Amino acid sequence: MKFQAQDKEILSTIGIYTLLDLALFLPKTYEDLSLSKVPQIGDCNIEITTKNLKINNGILNISAFCISWQIPIRLVIFNARKWHFGAFGANKMLKISGRVSEFNGTFQITNPKIIKDFGGIIPRYKSDLKDEKIANLIQKYVNYENLKQTGLNDDEINDILSIHKGDKNSVFLLNNIAENEQILASLKFIEIYNYIKKLSSKKTNFPARKIEIYDICNWLNNLPFSPTNDQLQALNDIKSDILSQNASRRVIMGDVGSGKTLIMLGAALLIYPQTAIIMAPTSILSEQIYLEAKKLLPEFVNIILVQKNETNLDLDKANLIIGTHVLLYRNLPQSPLVMIDEQHRFGSMQRQKINELASCGTYRAHFLQFSATPIPRTLSLIQSNFVKFSFLKQIPYQKNIHTIILQNSGFSGLLSHLKDQISKGKQAIIVYPLVEESEKSNYQSLSEAGAFWFERFERVFSTHGKDKQKEQIVAEFAQNGDILLSTTIVEVGISLPRLSTIVVVGAERLGLATLHQLRGRVGRNGGEGWCYIYTKLKEPPQRLKEFAKTLDGFKIADLDLKNRQAGDILDGSVQHGATFNFYEMEEDLALQAQNRLNLHKFD
Numbered sequence: 001m002k003f004q005a006q007d008k009e010i011l012s013t014i015g016i017y018t019l020l021d022l023a024l025f026l027p028k029t030y031e032d033l034s035l036s037k038v039p040q041i042g043d044c045n046i047e048i049t050t051k052n053l054k055i056n057n058g059i060l061n062i063s064a065f066c067i068s069w070q071i072p073i074r075l076v077i078f079n080a081r082k083w084h085f086g087a088f089g090a091n092k093m094l095k096i097s098g099r100v101s102e103f104n105g106t107f108q109i110t111n112p113k114i115i116k117d118f119g120g121i122i123p124r125y126k127s128d129l130k131d132e133k134i135a136n137l138i139q140k141y142v143n144y145e146n147l148k149q150t151g152l153n154d155d156e157i158n159d160i161l162s163i164h165k166g167d168k169n170s171v172f173l174l175n176n177i178a179e180n181e182q183i184l185a186s187l188k189f190i191e192i193y194n195y196i197k198k199l200s201s202k203k204t205n206f207p208a209r210k211i212e213i214y215d216i217c218n219w220l221n222n223l224p225f226s227p228t229n230d231q232l233q234a235l236n237d238i239k240s241d242i243l244s245q246n247a248s249r250r251v252i253m254g255d256v257g258s259g260k261t262l263i264m265l266g267a268a269l270l271i272y273p274q275t276a277i278i279m280a281p282t283s284i285l286s287e288q289i290y291l292e293a294k295k296l297l298p299e300f301v302n303i304i305l306v307q308k309n310e311t312n313l314d315l316d317k318a319n320l321i322i323g324t325h326v327l328l329y330r331n332l333p334q335s336p337l338v339m340i341d342e343q344h345r346f347g348s349m350q351r352q353k354i355n356e357l358a359s360c361g362t363y364r365a366h367f368l369q370f371s372a373t374p375i376p377r378t379l380s381l382i383q384s385n386f387v388k389f390s391f392l393k394q395i396p397y398q399k400n401i402h403t404i405i406l407q408n409s410g411f412s413g414l415l416s417h418l419k420d421q422i423s424k425g426k427q428a429i430i431v432y433p434l435v436e437e438s439e440k441s442n443y444q445s446l447s448e449a450g451a452f453w454f455e456r457f458e459r460v461f462s463t464h465g466k467d468k469q470k471e472q473i474v475a476e477f478a479q480n481g482d483i484l485l486s487t488t489i490v491e492v493g494i495s496l497p498r499l500s501t502i503v504v505v506g507a508e509r510l511g512l513a514t515l516h517q518l519r520g521r522v523g524r525n526g527g528e529g530w531c532y533i534y535t536k537l538k539e540p541p542q543r544l545k546e547f548a549k550t551l552d553g554f555k556i557a558d559l560d561l562k563n564r565q566a567g568d569i570l571d572g573s574v575q576h577g578a579t580f581n582f583y584e585m586e587e588d589l590a591l592q593a594q595n596r597l598n599l600h601k602f603d
Helices: 005-012 017-022 082-085 131-141 144-149 154-164 168-175 181-202 216-220 229-243 260-270 282-298 323-330 348-357 377-383 408-423 446-456 470-480 512-519 542-548 555-564 587-599
Strands: 029-032 042-056 059-066 072-077 093-103 106-110 121-124 248-256 274-281 301-306 319-325 335-343 367-372 388-392 399-406 427-431 461-462 481-484 499-505 527-534
Touching: 005 131, 017 144, 017 181, 029 168, 042 072, 093 301, 106 555, 121 131, 121 168, 144 154, 154 168, 154 181, 154 274, 181 587, 216 260, 229 248, 229 260, 229 367, 229 388, 260 274, 260 282, 260 335, 260 367, 260 388, 260 408, 274 282, 274 348, 274 499, 282 301, 282 319, 282 470, 319 323, 323 348, 335 348, 335 587, 399 408, 408 499, 408 527, 446 461, 461 470, 499 512, 512 527, 512 542, 512 555, 527 542, 542 555
Parallel strands: 072 106, 248 367, 248 388, 274 319, 274 335, 301 319, 335 367, 399 527, 427 481, 427 499, 461 481, 499 527
Antiparallel strands: 029 121, 042 059, 042 093, 059 072, 093 106
């Protein structure tokens, strides 16, 4: 079922594109203007004749006779204004609306509202369109026959129609959705089903160039370490993608330290001697990947690192090209495999150019996106209609990281710990929420706190996101530093083998995923590490306590999802902010919706 062209244009202005979008557009409230024919407690619409008025301490008491019920009734108006005396003057016949209660054996209405006439039950919507217009469109399209075509079952159809019907039962259901398990379950399902259905419709298949796979078994067997089962499975997933006729989009989701770089290198080797491209968000990360590639890939693989000012590079002969966003502005050879590390750190203009990079005339490149920010299995299940996922949950080495919630009383202990670790050749990072002083923050900024650390420790470095020299400073710190003062620019990917301690100031202001990434900077090669999460709150939030109990990034992603909810990925990006009004990321419900979608064929 499709909307008529004129209706489609009108509905698109309020974000409604499908029939289920319209069905889920529930009234904010119902205004019940029907005549209440018998005496009752609660919201009523009645006709009265006023009698006497009395004012006492700003409270207007009006004795009246209820014509509708043929009994006396009292009206009470708090904070009465001058106009009330005129509107409710003696011997006036009025139609009023209000909540009826009983006081000393007499019915009374507090703060009644005068209405023009009695009518039906009128829906009121939260929208820029007129209520009547929306109600007419819902009546026109949201019916049993149309909803049946979407794949909903009879119970779900009847539940949604009962809310839109506009009778006394509709008013009750709308006001009590949270307490009605059946209605709530139907709304949750319809919402997630509609979302997955729309997501599935956005997926477009493009042809991929046929590639003869290079056998990487011998390479894997001769690595200086044994790959994890998750790494081997991810490489098999990528191999299957490359052998398919359609260009694939896959996200390699790996927890901190799970070995995503090996997947990049293995994927590049799978298409040898074709050219693979790897793009990283910073020059430090691109150089780290390059060094790993030179160390681990066979000597016959021609690897080129593209840096900012280098121009005399023969890229046409490269088997693997590595660089930052500078790659987007180079004349690169057509590649059947494009890999992006931490794509969320690139801007929207850069993302558009990344998509262009993956286009090869009539063909599309296979596209791999790597992320160290885990998302819950439930969310990946929903997103799997748009992109494939591979998970790296196994860590090649044992991590022993202690997470400590730090408050003011523990600060002297932190200083002793830092001195002890530095004496053993270890390093520390202290992360501040702001660069400069702010009246809105009760925490010191990076600039305010600097003097304290420079006075008490040697070899202290400081940088932040807007610092043009930040990458050089981090590189120099890695070689010669003891303490690095920074903002969250150190969140992703930087390899600091000697780093044993990280301190996060104002930890309650950050999402758990960011905290997990910051904690992941320590213990990169195993060994013992410490993460201090500092808060000035007298009682640390429960989510910080739960964070401190686990190192599992996927469990932390579940916690983060509960606190922040998923974002809208229909435009190809993942952002924060509530997407759903009713659905709460229940995995079984998402699976039911996916299975139902698979049973139906839609236009």
